[in-house]
Amino acid sequence: MNLTKPRVITISANTSLVRVAQVTGSGVVEKLSRKNVENGLVDVALRQVLAGFDVKKSAIVWVLPGEVATTKNIEVPSTDNDEIESILSLQAARHTPFNKDEILISYLKLGVAKANYTQVLLIIVKREAIKEKIDILKGAGLSMDTVLFAPECIARFYAKAINEKKNDAPFVLVDVNMQSTNFIVASNGTVVMSRNIPLGIEQLAVDAEAAKHMADEIKVSLDAYNQEGVFAKPGRFYFTTAHPALAAVTPVISQSLGIQIESLPYQKFVKGPRPVQGALATDFADDSALDIIAAAVTAAKCQAELIPQEVRDQRSVSEKGRETLKAGIFFLCSLFFVGFALLSKVYFKDQFLQQNLVAKYSAQRAEVKNLESMITRTEILRQYLQARSVPLEAVRELYRIIPQEIFLSAVSMDDAGMVSIQGISDSMSKVFNFVTALEASPLFEGVKTKSTSTKKDRGKEVAAFEIIMKLTPEGVPAAAPASAPAPADVLDSKKATKDK
Numbered sequence: 001m002n003l004t005k006p007r008v009i010t011i012s013a014n015t016s017l018v019r020v021a022q023v024t025g026s027g028v029v030e031k032l033s034r035k036n037v038e039n040g041l042v043d044v045a046l047r048q049v050l051a052g053f054d055v056k057k058s059a060i061v062w063v064l065p066g067e068v069a070t071t072k073n074i075e076v077p078s079t080d081n082d083e084i085e086s087i088l089s090l091q092a093a094r095h096t097p098f099n100k101d102e103i104l105i106s107y108l109k110l111g112v113a114k115a116n117y118t119q120v121l122l123i124i125v126k127r128e129a130i131k132e133k134i135d136i137l138k139g140a141g142l143s144m145d146t147v148l149f150a151p152e153c154i155a156r157f158y159a160k161a162i163n164e165k166k167n168d169a170p171f172v173l174v175d176v177n178m179q180s181t182n183f184i185v186a187s188n189g190t191v192v193m194s195r196n197i198p199l200g201i202e203q204l205a206v207d208a209e210a211a212k213h214m215a216d217e218i219k220v221s222l223d224a225y226n227q228e229g230v231f232a233k234p235g236r237f238y239f240t241t242a243h244p245a246l247a248a249v250t251p252v253i254s255q256s257l258g259i260q261i262e263s264l265p266y267q268k269f270v271k272g273p274r275p276v277q278g279a280l281a282t283d284f285a286d287d288s289a290l291d292i293i294a295a296a297v298t299a300a301k302c303q304a305e306l307i308p309q310e311v312r313d314q315r316s317v318s319e320k321g322r323e324t325l326k327a328g329i330f331f332l333c334s335l336f337f338v339g340f341a342l343l344s345k346v347y348f349k350d351q352f353l354q355q356n357l358v359a360k361y362s363a364q365r366a367e368v369k370n371l372e373s374m375i376t377r378t379e380i381l382r383q384y385l386q387a388r389s390v391p392l393e394a395v396r397e398l399y400r401i402i403p404q405e406i407f408l409s410a411v412s413m414d415d416a417g418m419v420s421i422q423g424i425s426d427s428m429s430k431v432f433n434f435v436t437a438l439e440a441s442p443l444f445e446g447v448k449t450k451s452t453s454t455k456k457d458r459g460k461e462v463a464a465f466e467i468i469m470k471l472t473p474e475g476v477p478a479a480a481p482a483s484a485p486a487p488a489d490v491l492d493s494k495k496a497t498k499d500k
Contacts, residue, residue, distance in 0.1 A: 003145065007058035008299050010292040011046065012065065012150075013037070013136065018045045019289060022053050023296035029272035030054075032279045032289060043139030050140065059145040062133045063295040064306055066151045066182045067196035070096055070124040073228055075113045084109075088122055096124050104130055106304040108152060110192055110230075119230060121192060123149055123304050130308060145315075147306040148299060150291040151194035155186035156301055157294035158238070161269040164189060169235030174218065174261070176241055178202055178287050181214070183221040187231055190303070195221045201286060204245040211249045215256040222257065238264040241288055266290040394419060394443060394471055401437045405430045417471035419444070428452060428463040438469060446470045 007030070012019045015037060022031040031053055037045045072095045076084050084107070092105045106123045113119040130147060137144050158164075158173055170187035179200040185193040197217040203210040226233060239246055242265040250261050267280050270293055280289065295302075391413055398421070402408065408423040425431045431452060438447040447469040455464050 003059040003061075003299055005057055005059045007054060008061055008296040009050070009053055009055065009058040010061045010063050010148075010296040010299070011137075012063040012292050013042050013046060013133075015040050015042065017287070018042065018049050019287075019292050020046070020049050020053065021289065021292040021296050022058060023293065025300075027271055027297045029270055029276045029293055029296070032272070032276050032284070032293075034283055034287065034289075043136050046136060047140040050142075055142065059299070060137065060142050061295055061299055062137070062144055062147045063150050063153065063291050064125065064130075064133075064147050065180075065196075065291065066149075066184075066194050067180055067198075068125060068129050069149060069194075069306075071151075071194045072122045072124070073110075073193060073230060074120060074122055076118045076120055077116060079112065079116060079118050084118055084120065088120070092122065092124055095122065098126060102127055104306055104308060106149070106306050108190055108303050110190070111188070113230070121194075123306065125306055127308065130306060134308075134311065144307065144311065146299075148295045148302050149191075149194075149304040149306060150295065151182055151184045151191045152302055152304050153295040153298050154182065154240070154290060155184055155191035156189055156298040157266070157269070157290070158240070158264075159186055159189040160298075161266075162236075162264070169232050171236040171238065172222070172234045174237065174239050175288065175290060176201055176204070176239065176243065176246060181217075183218060185225055185231075185234060192231055193221075193225045193228075195224070197221070201243055201245050204249060208248075211252045212256075214249050215253040218253055219257055237261040240264065240266050240290055242267075243286065266293070390471065397441055397443045401434070401441060403430060403434060406434055413471065418468065419471055420450075420466065420468050422464075422466045424455075424457060424462045424464050426462060428454075431463055431465045435467060438467065443472055444469045445472050 006025055008023050008025075010021050010023070017034060017036055019034045020032075021029060023029050033049050033052075035045045035049045074091070076087050078084050078087060088105055088107055089100075092103060093100045096103060104125050104127050108121040108123070110119040110121055133147065134144055154173060154175060158171075162171070164171070164186075166188060170185050170192065173182070173184040173186060175182040175184065177200050179198075179202055181197040181199055183193075183195045183197055184191055197214065199210055199214050199217065204214065222234070225231075237259050239250070239261060242263050246263070250263070253259070253261055266288070267277075270276070270280065394413065395411070398408075398411070405427070406423055406425045408421055410420075410422040412420045425434070431449070435447055435449055438444050447467065450466040450468050452463060452465045454461055456462075
């Protein structure tokens, strides 16, 4: 049975008494307590008892006494666990007067009886009895982890205590409580038969005939076990308590059955501090605590689990929810740590750059900034010079186009790119040809003759003119030929030639 918490708290309660034990995973009994129930308020008494127990870190186990269950040793024609459970759920109603919906079942696998047959101990209990226990725990503010069958726990506890070997003969445990007695036959570390005898220490202490009745009941129980013929006859008989009232019972039973009954008190095998040993000697002197201690010590190995399926489903959903929540938290934590790692990496790299690389290359960085500033200034100057070269290109273009018969007296250009030229020509036809040549040039557009007139120049009649046009920067050549003479020098030489 999977109980993941480090401690186990076992509870056994009825309308008159509550008993509780807290045991560690190593089998040490840390706390042990009992309390009488007042006015039938079992949940109130349970809550008061648990006030000093470590409930949050403990699995809560209810110990079901043998008298509230019906047991039957049967053979099942299967070795598969699912098939066995299905067959038992169909056959269980045949062994009890209650309807199928009114009972809960569990079973213990006792071994393979023959080929493809499994010997099991069927355990049947009323569903209402378990529901009552669940309600008591809810009233005390607790939730149930599981319900264990006390005879199985006791059998496993004593099998370990006496160091039972695999092939040893079965042994009998007579667990006498205040009002009842559990007759348990154990073999191979588990219970193979359980029967409740309605006689206890109270009757044995006051009734002289009770010892004989006890012997008769034990004989009947032993005969019933032997008649089944499934397991070998018991070889050892033990009383689990050493109460003075049993002193008169032992010789009667030994004489009646022809067997030797040994007293093997469970207190000898209980590990715990002095307060626990003191409680066993005083509070539990008349009322045994074997069932709750044995259940806590052997809970991890017990097979029979008498808990409703709806409670199991609810527990499974709750566990899955917790696992999902844990997975979500783990995922978020992983994202956080990954993000933190990345940010740390970026931060430390930045610190490394600032403290090492930036400091190391600070001089080069200053030089680069100076170079960038020089490049920027150079680009501005280049654009300025390029803009200044446009008028020079215009003069160069005029020099190329103007014929020898035309002389220019004035050339002007404004910021908007409008060019105005004035001059004289031998004939008006030369002027018109000059205008046509200007229109064909890619450097000028909108060429118009603003005015023309005739006048005498050096005793000769000439045509005076004024032409306006607009400069087209897109038509300026990318670079002037290196061998071309300066425009001003060319115009001067041309004018000098004409004067000659």
